[in-house]
Each structure stands twice: as structure tokens, then as C-alpha cells.
Amino acid sequence: MLFTELLKMAWRSLLSNKLRTFLTMLGVIIGVTSVIALISIGMGVKKNMLDSISRLGSNMLIISPGSSNRGGPRGAAGSITTLTFDDAEAIKNKIKNISHVSPTVRGSYQVVYGHENWNTSVTGVGPEYVAIQSLELKSGLFFSEHDVDVRNRVAVIGATVAANLFGTVNPVGKKIRIGNAPYTVIGVLNSKGSSSGGQDQDDVVLIPLTTAQERLVGVTYVQSINVQVSEADKMDEVQSNIEKLLRQRHRIREGAEDDFHVRNLTDLMETMSSMSTMITLFLGAIAGISLIVGGVGIMNITLASVTERTREIGIRKAIGATYSNIMLQFLIESTLISVIGGIIGIFTGIGAAQAISKFGNFTTVISSLSIVASFAFALFVGIFFGLLPARKAARLDPIDALRYE
Numbered sequence: 340m341l342f343t344e345l346l347k348m349a350w351r352s353l354l355s356n357k358l359r360t361f362l363t364m365l366g367v368i369i370g371v372t373s374v375i376a377l378i379s380i381g382m383g384v385k386k387n388m389l390d391s392i393s394r395l396g397s398n399m400l401i402i403s404p405g406s407s408n409r410g411g412p413r414g415a416a417g418s419i420t421t422l423t424f425d426d427a428e429a430i431k432n433k434i435k436n437i438s439h440v441s442p443t444v445r446g447s448y449q450v451v452y453g454h455e456n457w458n459t460s461v462t463g464v465g466p467e468y469v470a471i472q473s474l475e476l477k478s479g480l481f482f483s484e485h486d487v488d489v490r491n492r493v494a495v496i497g498a499t500v501a502a503n504l505f506g507t508v509n510p511v512g513k514k515i516r517i518g519n520a521p522y523t524v525i526g527v528l529n530s531k532g533s534s535s536g537g538q539d540q541d542d543v544v545l546i547p548l549t550t551a552q553e554r555l556v557g558v559t560y561v562q563s564i565n566v567q568v569s570e571a572d573k574m575d576e577v578q579s580n581i582e583k584l585l586r587q588r589h590r591i592r593e594g595a596e597d598d599f600h601v602r603n604l605t606d607l608m609e610t611m612s613s614m615s616t617m618i619t620l621f622l623g624a625i626a627g628i629s630l631i632v633g634g635v636g637i638m639n640i641t642l643a644s645v646t647e648r649t650r651e652i653g654i655r656k657a658i659g660a661t662y663s664n665i666m667l668q669f670l671i672e673s674t675l676i677s678v679i680g681g682i683i684g685i686f687t688g689i690g691a692a693q694a695i696s697k698f699g700n701f702t703t704v705i706s707s708l709s710i711v712a713s714f715a716f717a718l719f720v721g722i723f724f725g726l727l728p729a730r731k732a733a734r735l736d737p738i739d740a741l742r743y744e
Contacts, residue, residue: 349672352644363640364680366633367717371684372691373626374713375705379692381619382704388615398438398571399471400578401602402430402564402585420560421598424548426588427465427564434580436573439467442561444551450544451516452504459500461517461544463551471567479511479526487547490554495526497541518555522546578603623709627716633680634720637673641728645669652735662733669729670722677721681714688713 353360404421427442445462468474469481482493494515501510510524531540552558568577578601585599645652652665689705696703 346671346675348668349675352648352672353675356644359640360676363636364676364683366636367630367677367680367720368633368684368687370626370630370633370720371681371713371717372688373629374623374716375685375688375709376691376695376703377622377626378619378709378713379688379703379705380695380701381615381622382706382709383696383702385612385615385619386704387702388612398568398574400566400568400574400581402426402566402581402599403602404560404562404599406596406598406600420558421589422561422564423559424552424561426585427561429584429588430564430566430581433584434577436569436577437566438569439471439567440564441465441468441471442548442564443468444548444556444558444560444562446551446556448517448544448555450500450504452510452513455504457500457503459497459542459544461546461551461555463546463548463555465548467567468545468565471565474531475529477527477529478509479524481526482545482547487549490549491547492520492522492550492554493525493547494522495528495545496524497528497543498530499539499541500544501527517544517546520554574603623712630713630716630720633717634677634724637676637721638724638727641669641673641725642731644672645728645732648732649735652732656735665735666729666733669732670725673725673728674718674721677717681717684717685710685714 402422422442424442427440431437431440441464443462443464445460447458448461450457450459450461465487466482466484469476474481476495477498479495481495482491485491486493494517496504496510496515504510504515505513510527513524514521515524516522528541528543528545546555548561552561566577566581568574581601582597586597589598591597655665688710692703692705695701
């Protein structure tokens with residue numbers, strides 16, 4: 340009953356100074372809004388990064404030519420011609436726990452259809468590339484081992500290339516020109532969208548690896564080898580076995596630097612996840628500072644309120660109000676400011692995050708954890724910064740308070 344009465348008194352006190360109450364509350368509103376909006380941006384960045392990596396394929400290893408120490412003077416070991424098709428075949432045939440292997444060669448070329456042309460990335464791959472990259476076909480077929488064996492001039496194109504060259508026409512069966520040679524389009528890929536770096540993953544043409552090597556690029560080496568491991572817990576073992584095999588094939592002496600490097604996308608995903616989590620926490624901490632500033636505002640206004648109501652406090656003490664009654668009254672007032680400000684801040688924060696996503700062309704992820712955490716912090720700020728004014732009010736001497744003008 341006493342608490343209800345104190346709550347009503349606190350509410351009436353706040354309503355009696357609406358503008359001051361709103362301005363005090365504004366710090367909490369801005370703080371909660373900032374926390375929710377910035378954390379949603381940070382989580383959006385994390386989601387984009389992880390989605391981009393996962394689009395590359397699950398349980399995937401990427402083997403590239405050159406040592407991992409590319410910037411040093413040991414560049415001779417990092418020649419770009421150190422990986423071959425035979426290396427990929429050896430990995431596929433000799434290493435256990437591997438589902439798929441596909442070497443790749445790529446370059447940028449102008450692709451022509453009729454009067455239309457488009458500059459894009461042309462990548463030579465093996466038939467297993469579609470499984471490694473989790474690609475899906477919108478129409479047509481992917482090329483086969485036979486196409487690779489006989490160096491067929493066939494192509495599978497991405498959605499962006501299809502839209503720019505063919506418009507609404509079905510590309511399957513049509514002839515395009517790459518490097519002044521005709522290629523038959525046998526398939527169109529489903530759209531994968533943009534990567535976390537903003538690159539269009541649909542702006543690509545895929546052709547058989549041997550066709551790219553011998554008829555387009557004119558090379559005998561490969562630029563990378565993509566390997567899909569059968570189980571996630573076998574990634575490290577497979578990576579180690581691949582490194583041993585390639586060192587043997589390339590006759591690298593013990594202690595000498597590798598002329599290749601293997602990237603583990605699972606480790607990369609964990610690293611990127613850790614980094615993006617740190618970024619999110621950093622953004623949340625920065626936004627949390629504004630909540631602390633809002634708490635200082637609550638304390639200042641509550642202290643001013645104590646000074647203004649000194650006689651009222653004296654009268655209440657004179658008629659029997661205890662230390663805890665007075666303290667609780669002012670604590671309720673400061674807590675009410677932070678609670679109402681926190682609720683408004685939640686809605687404005689969600690709105691801000693959605694607006695950033697809609698108008699800023701930026702992915703945001705609104706987390707229930709960020710909402711709960713920001714509101715809890717706002718509540719803590721209200722109580723913590725209300726303690727000093729409440730104690731000051733509760734410790735006033737009733738005789739001095741009644742004499743106060």
C-alpha cells in the first residue's frame with residue numbers, strides 16, 4: 340500500500356514538470372536507441388561475413404599457390420605456377436575423408452551475345468565445383484567429366500550475366516563468345532547475391548577447367564584447388580595430410596618453406612565471428628556511454644528536485660515519514676524516468692535499425708538480447724544515479740528542512 344502511494348506521488352511529481360522530465364528522459368532514450376541500433380549494425384556485419392564465407396561452401400579448404408609469407412623476400416617459393424591439375428587428382432585419390440575436389444583457373448573477359456556484351460569473371464572449374472560451392476541451377480545443366488575430358492566449349496552463367504546479355508530470353512542453348520571463340524550456354528545459376536565485401540557473386544561464367552586452361556587462358560597450372568571435407572571434425576586432419584602430400588609431390592626439403600598455402604574456411608569463419616563479436620561489443624560499449632551520460636542527467640535533475648522540495652521533505656518527516664520512505668520516493672522517481680525512457684528507447688531503437696536496413700541498404704539484425712541488455716542497463720543507471728539524491732533527501736534534518744526558504 341505504501342509503495343503504491345509513493346508511486347503515485349512520484350508520478351505526480353514527474354507530471355508537474357513535464358518538459359524537465361522529458362529532457363531528463365531524453366538521455367536514456369538516446370542511450371537505449373543507440374545501443375540497440377549499433378548492436379544491430381554490428382550483428383548485421385557479423386551475419387554478412389558468416390553468410391559470405393558459408394556461400395563459399397561447407398567444410399571447405401582452399402589451396403593456393405605461393406607461401407603464406409608473401410610479403411617477404413622469399414618470393415621464389417611463392418610462384419603462381421606451383422599447383423597443377425595432377426596435384427588436384429592426387430589429393431582426390433590419395434587423401435581420405437574428402438567429398439569433392441575442384442581445381443580452378445580464372446580471368447576477366449568480355450562475353451558477347453548478339454549486339455550485347457558484358458565484362459565478367461570467367462572461371463574454369465571441375466564438375467564437382469557445383470557441390471563444393473553449394474550452387475543451384477535455375478535452368479539447364481552443369482557440365483560433366485566428359486566435357487572436361489574433351490575440352491568442350493560449354494558455359495554455365497550467373498544471374499547477372501544472364502540478365503545483362505539475354506534480358507528475359509532463356510539463355511540455355513544460346514551461343515556466346517568468350518575470347519573470340521563460341522561457347523554454348525548449357526545452364527543458368529540461381530542468384531547468390533552480393534558477398535560481405537559487396538562483390539556480385541552472380542557476375543560469373545563457369546566453363547570446364549581444361550577448356551579454360553588450353554583454349555582460353557593458355558596455361559598448364561591451376562590458380563587454386565577447392566576441397567570439400569566429408570566431416571567438419573576431419574578438417575584439421577585432412578589439411579595436414581594435404582600439406583604433407585603436396586610437400587612430397589613438390590619435393591620440398593624439410594625445413595624449407597611451402598610453395599603453397601591451405602586456408603581452412605572453418606577456422607576463418609571462427610576468426611571472423613570472433614572479430615565481428617568484438618566489433619559489436621565495442622559498438623555497444625560506445626552507445627552505453629550515452630546511457631551513463633543520461634544517468635548523470637537523472638542525478639542532476641533529481642538533486643535539483645530535492646533542493647526544490649526541501650520543505651515538502653521536512654513536512655513529511657515531521658508527520659512520521661521514515662528515512663526509507665523518503666529514499667524510496669526519490670528512487671522511484673529516478674527509476675520511473677529510466678523505465679519510461681528505456682521503453683521509448685526500445686521502440687525508437689528498433690525503428691532506427693529497421694530504417695537503416697531499409698534506406699541504408701545495410702543488413703541489420705535486431706537481437707532480443709540487445710533489447711533486454713539495454714533496458715536492464717537503463718534501469719541500473721536510473722537506480723544507481725538516483726541513489727545519491729535519494730540519500731541526500733532522506734538525510735535532511737526535518738527542522739532545517741522546515742526552515743528552508
